[in-house]
Amino acid sequence: QVQFVESGGNLVQSGGSLRLSCAASGFTLDGRTTGWFRQAPGKEREGVSCIDSSDGSTYYADSVKGRFTISGDNAKNTVYLQMNSLKPEDTGVYYCAADPRCGGFHRGEVGYDIWWYDYWGQGTQVTVSS
Numbered sequence: 001q002v003q004f005v006e007s008g009g010n011l012v013q014s015g016g017s018l019r020l021s022c023a024a025s026g027f028t029l030d031g032r033t034t035g036w037f038r039q040a041p042g043k044e045r046e047g048v049s050c051i052d053s054s055d056g057s058t059y060y061a062d063s064v065k066g067r068f069t070i071s072g073d074n075a076k077n078t079v080y081l082q083m084n085s086l087k088p089e090d091t092g093v094y095y096c097a098a099d100p101r102c103g104g105f106h107r108g109e110v111g112y113d114i115w116w117y118d119y120w121g122q123g124t125q126v127t128v129s130s
Contacts, residue, residue: 002026002119004034004096009124012086020081020124022096027119029053029072033102034079035117036070038126040092047114048094050102051079059105064090086128093123 008020022034035050049070050059058070069082079096097117104112 004098004119004121006094006096006121006124009094009126011127011129014086014088014128014130016086016128017082017084018086018126020083020094020126022079022081022121024077024079024098024119027098029077029079029098030074032098033100034072034096034098035102035105035114036079036081037095037097037114037117038090038092039095039123040089043092045095045114047104049081050099050105052102057102059102061105083126086126088128088130091126091128093125095120095123097121 003025005023012018033050033052036048037045038048039045048061048064051070051072053072067085072079097120099117
């Protein structure tokens, strides 16, 4: 089956850290970009971060800059999201998906629909307690 498999979610206290993994199954990340997204209860899914496997370029939502770090291991076909200084508002289900160009993460870019991303996984739950 062609999809991402996310893991690493957990319950953590405010100020804590988690490392999420996103493993590609049935396709290669080489030549693609991979985005992390999250969805809190009652809210729309939003972009968190994205990495371009071709040159290592990274992008972050303003809400996570300086706290989250995205990285990739092409040999393992896996992308990671290191999350530090977690806040209760970081709570949600975290998903990853693929795109040709990290659409929606570029400064000034508008109108890019996250549902144009491919290979969505089932997500992993992150809960940050206050």
